[in-house]
Amino acid sequence: MFRKKFLYRSFSTKIIVAFLLVILISTLFISLSFYWESNSILKKNVRESTVQITKQTAESLSFILNVGIDTSDFISSDENIRQAALELNSNTSNDQRRNSEYINTLLNNYVYSNSFVKIVYVLKEEGSGWGSGTFSEARLKKIQLSEQEWVKEAKQKDGELVWQGLQYDDFNGGGINTDLTLPVGRVLKDFDTLNNIGLVQVHLDGRSILNTIEHLKLGKTGKFFVVDKNGMIMIDSNLDSINKKVENPDLYHHIVGNDAVEFEFDANGIPYYGVKQSLSNGWMLVGTVPIHEISGQLDRLQSWIVVSAGVFSLLAIGIGLFIAGRVTQPIRQLSQSMLQVQRGDLKARANVDSSDEIGFLSKQFNEMLFEIVNLMQQVETEQSEKHHAELRAVMHRVHPHFLFNTLSTLRWLIDSNQNERAYHVLSALTHLLEANMGKSGSIIMVEEELDIIRKYLVILELRYEKTFHLALDIEPGTERLLIPRMLLQPVVENAIFHGIVPKNTDGQISIKIHFDDGKLEFLITDDGLGISDDKVKELNDPVTAVEKGKIGIGLRHIFDTLRLYYAHNWKWSISSRSEQGTTVRIIIKNWELTQKN
Template identity: 80%
Template sequence: MVRKFLLSKSFSSKITVAFLLVILISTLFISLSFYWESNSILKKNVRKSTIQIAKQTGESLSFIFNVGIDTSDFISSDQNIQRAALQLKSSTPYEQTRNSQYINTLLNNFVYSNSFVKIVYVLKEEGSGWGSGTFSEARFKNIPLSDQEWVKEAKRKDGELVWQGIQYDDFSGGGNNTDLTLPVGRVLKDFDTLSNIGLVQVHLDGRSILNTIGHLKLGKTGKFFVVDNEGRIMIDSHLDRINKKVENPDLFRHVVGDNHAEFEFTVKGVPYYGVKEPLSNGWMLVGTVPIHEISGQLDRLQSWILFSSGVFSMLAICIGLFIAGRVTKPVKQLTQIMQRVQQGDLKVRTAVNSSDEIGFLSKQFNNMIDEIENLMQQVKSEQSEKHHAELRAVIHRIHPHFLFNTLSTLRWLIDSNQNNRASLVLSALTHLLEANMGKSGSIIMVGEELDIIQKYLVILELRYEKKFNLELDIEPGTEILPIPRMLLQPVVENAIFHGIVPKNTDGRISIKIHSNNGDLEFLINDDGLGIQNDKLKELNDPETAVKNGEIGIGLRHIFDTLRLYYALNWEWSITSGPEQGTTVRILLKKIVESATKH
């Protein structure tokens, strides 16, 4: 049945298929184009934003790390600390007390002066040392310092920094209030002998570091963490993952094995998007998020597009069948009557009494049959006028053609229903012609020119069914200065025709008029398509453009007006760029002084 419907030659099947194809194709094309473009833009913007967030966060973390590095460098280079550590056992009790006070004060000053430094320690392996804040020497003595992995690594690196993952401070005496810190340590050296005389350990504020990466959001479940160059997790909100290597081998390979800032990997069959940013201490900030959290809304949009396409298709079929039925019924009646007339029955008449074009055609058809019948009667009764009767019959046979053209014009007027619009255009045109045909001659005031432009814009808005916003910035007093008629209107006209209308959107035109040292300057700016560089170069050399015939009528009028009225006392320049709008500058020199004198 469907195949028979599609293969049918009837008008109803054709118009139904046409409605279906128009609605379905346009809906699918627009919807899918929107989906693909939105998907591309969304992914691009999300990835760009994620990289920017990672970069900014990396800079913040690097700043915190650099604070720890600078603090460690300063303490390691302090000669008083070196001397106290070197002479700890050989100094007198008084000197030990004085050194301890100095070092403790210095370490506490570091903590108080920088919000990112939580605790600072200067330690000796034999069980003595100094520390800021809640440093517990009793706890320190119970911990074999030489067995600590960071101490061993600090000795191997011989003065270079040793970074540890985020952890609770082992030497704090704060009890349950032990601080969460990120330690960075190194050996303390005697600058004279370069021998190790102790250890320096700076503890950065772990809570601030976790807050720095904890506030970042990637989708709903995405997160950031920090790994070292071996793929071990050093900073993570889940402390049980600290010092453990990245479990997912695909993610581990991207983190450690390549230099790409962006990558994709899978976790249990779920695709993930990842981004990484190097930090100042050699570590890497890594962010991961499931891809579906980035583009999930677009997937739902695609399903909605397919569903809506199906609904619109059914709606197109219903509308097509309904309209086809309303249109074809009177057409079929008229066709049947025409067939009977073709068979020679001139007594039949159509009974279509609708007020639309088909009803009008039916009435004209009846009139045509009446006239044809009368002509045939005349042919039979007046043999002497046979030749003229045949001529009249031929003339009447071409009436349908004339009728078709007339009906087409009438249909356009009836369908468009533009009586009010035509009245508004005519009214605006009347006012514009009245302004242009005024009695003020070829010289008018600036205010009159602006009034003409405003009336002209009314016509253009009605013609193109667009809104052209006119912004005026007129220096008081300049509106009464005399200028040649139609000096600014062609610029506005060009801005609309060549700049704004091709964009098929509303537009903006601004006119700024001000005086400076007797000169009167006009700046006309639009937000249109702009002018290509080669064409712009031609327009900024009007004399050459006129010679070569490369300038339009409007700008030619302005150039001739300036040349004839102001000799060499004028300037003209045009600045523009593709998709950047256009600004036309006209400068009339000494016109304000001249007008004042007169």
């Protein structure tokens, strides 16, 4: 009895008990700290990756939708299409046949020139019209267009776009094997009287759109779908849900009444994680997934930590000081590694040479850090790919605009029976395309950009029978500097079209290039009509002008090019005086650094 009492009160017993309590407390604290930190890091990276994927998908869908918008704009602004719509049923049968052949060919060209445009229609409410592909006028006559909801909405919007949900084409003559499309329509206006003279409907490739969202997976059962601003489902792999309101009221509220990009909601008692991104036409891309599918590994990690802590504590209490001495050092090493990671050093690794639970925990910790580094590298790679995709999109946007203006000149000369001048324009265009599509890629020397401008001026002089003098003041050495392709040509093009041509006189454009103290400066001046003070004020705030749609394709291309290539190391300014011309100044700051980047 005395021996037991002495043992209970002995110093060694107290030290062992105190030491074991310290081990128990420290083990639990380290385990929980590790879990909280890893839980925070992993959840943050998983969600950031999900949001990033959603953003990229939204940009891909917006690109497809913008194709529909651009195609609709081109068709609605085509003078021949509007004239044919006005004269339909009033011309002779031969004229109508020629018009039909021309319009059908034109619409088919729109379809063939873009893989995302499936079908294009120009319709009259009385049941006649034109269409690409297997357009069936017989099926059109069976449909009362004036009773169609999209037609009523198009009339109310008076020229604005009307989007419809994913559906099968009503006017396709291919029988039951009709194409799955996403239609966008509008009324066709007579620009002289502003009267409605018909309807334009562009059908985007629904299969391509579905493939864009079906290839993405959130967990095992998560999915993406698209809704309009009223919460109606417009794009979904389940076609039965199209044009139906989102059923879950909690999800509906987060989509329509909440601006947060990420949110959580309940569905049948199961917590879900949701993410959303706006599309270019006002719709919303929404992704949902049960939370346990993206956090299940964290829950298992938590269980493993708890079990490991319990097992280790029991072993520590059973074996005492011997095990405590062996465990203290590895825990200290792991703690130091965790503190290094907490300070931002993701290269830190726990070098614990042990085969027990702490060694296994150290290995798992190192593997977790390895996965985090890989995840961050993946996000960085995706950001880089997104940046290059934006650069390609900018170039692909301005090229059709540039080529459209040139081909319009050629068509105008042919329509005017000026075949010899048309031949010269075509020859100049050949040389221009040869220069503009060389092997130098999207970055060219200044002298190559100036050569493109000279060739383009040849085409414009042939069209307008005017002389456009090009005065160059190029600082020696700057002609070999590298700049993005088509950086200066849109400015010269705007000067001709909007400044000099309206004066109906010859004109002069001067380009001055200067390099000093790390700054590369371009000064482009014309002697045209000039720009109003209000417009100059708008253009000198390009960010706001882009947001409000107050900037043309050419200047928008220059803005996007400067923004994507040079980040914040650039600025432009525009000055103009009525009847005395316009000056555009573009400055690239820290030019040497931007070339290294």
